[in-house]
Amino acid sequence: MTRVAILDCGISNVGSVQNAFGYIGIESRLIHRSQDIADCSHVVLPGDGSFPEGMMRLKSTGLDEGVHRAASDGKMILGICLGMQLLADEGEEFGLTSGLGLVPGRVVLMQTDAQALPLPQVGWNDVTFGEHSRLGQHLEGHAPFYFMQSFAFSDPSAPYVAARCNYGGTHVSAIEKDNVLGVQFHPEKSQRTGLRLLKNFAEMG
Numbered sequence: 001m002t003r004v005a006i007l008d009c010g011i012s013n014v015g016s017v018q019n020a021f022g023y024i025g026i027e028s029r030l031i032h033r034s035q036d037i038a039d040c041s042h043v044v045l046p047g048d049g050s051f052p053e054g055m056m057r058l059k060s061t062g063l064d065e066g067v068h069r070a071a072s073d074g075k076m077i078l079g080i081c082l083g084m085q086l087l088a089d090e091g092e093e094f095g096l097t098s099g100l101g102l103v104p105g106r107v108v109l110m111q112t113d114a115q116a117l118p119l120p121q122v123g124w125n126d127v128t129f130g131e132h133s134r135l136g137q138h139l140e141g142h143a144p145f146y147f148m149q150s151f152a153f154s155d156p157s158a159p160y161v162a163a164r165c166n167y168g169g170t171h172v173s174a175i176e177k178d179n180v181l182g183v184q185f186h187p188e189k190s191q192r193t194g195l196r197l198l199k200n201f202a203e204m205g
Contacts, residue, residue: 112168
């Protein structure tokens with residue numbers, strides 16, 4: 001039975017994520033302690049804000065250990081926005097900060113070749129999924145999603161990159177490494193396509 005643990009350490013509006021899973025008929029619960037992850041099959045780490053604050057909140061609640069344990073146990077994990085970035089080895093925002101280290105790579109400030117494009121990127125953008133992307137199933141290879149980002153994984157050609165978008169250049173939009181996945185956009189704010197992606201995630205494992 002699918003039961004989603006939505007980690008709540010004060011870095012995201014977790015209510016909107018829980019509402020999205022409820023809309024597609026998936027049971028979820030808000031988790032504040034790492035030990036409460038044990039009876040859940042899937043783990044979601046949402047997040048907004050800065051990389052250093054996100055890691056500080058995870059460590060202060062002990063949820064960083066919970067994420068590592070869930071990953072080792074083979075539970076399906078999905079990072080959303082900042083939550084995806086925190087899966088990386090490190091991030092450069094406000095200085096170099098170590099991340100969870102579940103996906104190799106560094107999170108850096110987005111570089112664009114169009115001066116007219118502001119950062120953060122806020123709004124809808126088309127996302128192109130790789131042929132074998134599990135998150136992109138039933139989305140016909142590409143779909144629009146809602147973004148709020150200034151930082152992204154640094155290497156769009158890395159083997160774990162599952163989807164990309166163009167915003168004055170090519171940027172990483174989704175990652176898939178075994179049971180650890182992430183999306184830079186907000187599926188819970190992306191209407192039909194976002195709900196389809198969350199359903200894809202809930203059906204894994």
